[in-house]
Amino acid sequence: MPNVVIVIPARYVSARFPGKALAELWGKPLIQHVYERARRARLAERVIVATDDGRIAAAARGFGAEVAMTSPDHPSGTDRVAEVARGTECDLVANVQGDEPLIEPGAIDAAIAPLAADGSIPMGTLCCPVEAVAELADPNVVKVVVDQEGFALYFSRLPIPFVRDRRAGVVRYRHIGLYVYRRDFLLELAKLPPTPLEQAERLEQLRALEHGHRIRVVQVASAWPGVDTPGDLERVRGMGAANQG
Numbered sequence: 001m002p003n004v005v006i007v008i009p010a011r012y013v014s015a016r017f018p019g020k021a022l023a024e025l026w027g028k029p030l031i032q033h034v035y036e037r038a039r040r041a042r043l044a045e046r047v048i049v050a051t052d053d054g055r056i057a058a059a060a061r062g063f064g065a066e067v068a069m070t071s072p073d074h075p076s077g078t079d080r081v082a083e084v085a086r087g088t089e090c091d092l093v094a095n096v097q098g099d100e101p102l103i104e105p106g107a108i109d110a111a112i113a114p115l116a117a118d119g120s121i122p123m124g125t126l127c128c129p130v131e132a133v134a135e136l137a138d139p140n141v142v143k144v145v146v147d148q149e150g151f152a153l154y155f156s157r158l159p160i161p162f163v164r165d166r167r168a169g170v171v172r173y174r175h176i177g178l179y180v181y182r183r184d185f186l187l188e189l190a191k192l193p194p195t196p197l198e199q200a201e202r203l204e205q206l207r208a209l210e211h212g213h214r215i216r217v218v219q220v221a222s223a224w225p226g227v228d229t230p231g232d233l234e235r236v237r238g239m240g241a242a243n244q245g
Helices: 030-039 054-062 077-086 105-117 133-137 183-191 196-201 205-210 230-238
Strands: 004-010 046-051 066-069 092-095 123-129 143-146 152-156 173-182 216-219
Touching: 004 030, 004 077, 004 105, 030 046, 030 054, 030 105, 046 054, 046 077, 054 066, 077 092, 077 183, 092 105, 092 183, 105 123, 105 173, 105 216, 123 183, 123 205, 143 173, 152 205, 173 183, 173 216, 196 205
Parallel strands: 004 046, 004 092, 046 066, 123 216
Antiparallel strands: 092 173, 123 173, 143 152
16 A cells, blocks of 8 residues: 555635634534544554644644644645645645535545555545536636546536536536645646646646646545534534544
């Protein structure tokens, strides 16, 4: 098995929810729930919280997490993860978002598994079937289309593919923003300038596709709710402590 490290990028500054990583949820900071679930992934040896903020670092160390302090100048979480990968000996790097307290450990393993089995795959991610018609029109719900072998053809905020004939039986898929990279590939990807489609859609993963790299997309049963706003946190909180662990 390759050596796999999970990196959880976490910022304090957020336009929609400042201090989100430290927001209380079921008696713990939000980032702790993400960390504890990531630790349950069976295919990863280490979990690192990557942050540029001393408050998040102190909280993470307080619940026993390994912490990497990173530059405050990164334009994206991918760049923050790449900085950690640059100084970490590993084969694969999984980028787990720090605002998903209900992330499924099994889904992390599902994303890792294809890259662990096939050294030719540079990058992987997840998808699930679109569950509601409203998601198709929501630009915050990213859609993905895949080829017959499970590799991404395109990601978009629009409802792709367009289904002209309803009898075609096409299933639309929602992209889930968890990524796994071969370490050397991640370091090279982070050096590349933003590409036209990436900038148009505001989707970083399109940079890889525009440069001709394959992205393996693994289907899981469903997505889990993330926390982008205080309202999202209240909705997750209302789901009850039964969802902990």
